[in-house]
Amino acid sequence: DTGVSQDPRHKITKRGQNVTFRCDPISEHNRLYWYRQTLGQGPEFLTYFQNEAQLEKSRLLSDRFSAERPKGSFSTLEIQRTEQGDSAMYLCASSSLLAGGPHNEQFFGPGTRLTVL
Amino acid sequence: RKEVEQDPGPFNVPEGATVAFNCTYSNSASQSFFWYRQDCRKEPKLLMSVYSSGNEDGRFTAQLNRASQYISLLIRDSKLSDSATYLCAANTGGFKTIFGAGTRLFVKA
Numbered sequence: 001d002t003g004v005s006q007d008p009r010h011k012i013t014k015r016g017q018n019v020t021f022r023c024d025p026i027s028e029h030n031r032l033y034w035y036r037q038t039l040g041q042g043p044e045f046l047t048y049f050q051n052e053a054q055l056e057k058s059r060l061l062s063d064r065f066s067a068e069r070p071k072g073s074f075s076t077l078e079i080q081r082t083e084q085g086d087s088a089m090y091l092c093a094s095s096s097l098l099a100g101g102p103h104n105e106q107f108f109g110p111g112t113r114l115t116v117l
Numbered sequence: 118r119k120e121v122e123q124d125p126g127p128f129n130v131p132e133g134a135t136v137a138f139n140c141t142y143s144n145s146a147s148q149s150f151f152w153y154r155q156d157c158r159k160e161p162k163l164l165m166s167v168y169s170s171g172n173e174d175g176r177f178t179a180q181l182n183r184a185s186q187y188i189s190l191l192i193r194d195s196k197l198s199d200s201a202t203y204l205c206a207a208n209t210g211g212f213k214t215i216f217g218a219g220t221r222l223f224v225k226a
Binding site for chain 1: 160218
């Protein structure tokens with residue numbers, strides 16, 4: 001499977017715990033995005049990497065959230081001291097600066113569904 | 118006002134019907150537009166990209182009106198399998214893509 005993969009697919013945690021999600025983009029894609037999606041809403045942009053550089057963070061991304069892409073390949077999203085409001089689907093997407101041209105077609109992974117009790 | 122707004126839905130149509138979704142965007146700098154299909158509890162899947170005036174792929178036609186800042190998606194001869202949520206998205210030419218809330222479609226036999 002050469003698509004975007006995410007792990008874990010589901011995570012249930014207690015309020016106050018830390019969680020970490022992983023995303024493996026399509027191998028030749030140099031752009032990687034994290035989104036959050038709640039019921040009845042579209043994906044909301046969280047952060048963006050071009051290669052290993054994190055170029056933008058949404059105001060939605062509080063200090064409890066951190067993302068890394070250390071070698072420009074896979075990325076991790078960590079949420080510290082989780083709150084019930086963090087419950088959502090966390091989606092990762094990737095695109096290619098070259099193949100996608102200026103149009104930035106993004107391809108999504110299956111998501112990690114987080115439930116904070 | 119949201120940057121990308123879609124018909125609230127849901128749309129309930131019989132098989133074989135033609136259905137149209139509308140989407141408006143507020144950022145006039147938006148350069149490219151996308152329609153994604155999202156099945157329940159699944160990830161969005163890219164359906165069509167719209168760069169110029171429009172795009173057509175089989176039963177699906179997307180049109181762009183830059184002057185009025187809206188895009189539309191037309192589905193002809195709808196099938197039961199077309200039942201899903203359709204997400205509109207706009208990209209300003211950089212990295213940031215803004216999604217609408219989606220419109221739910223139910224196609225019934």
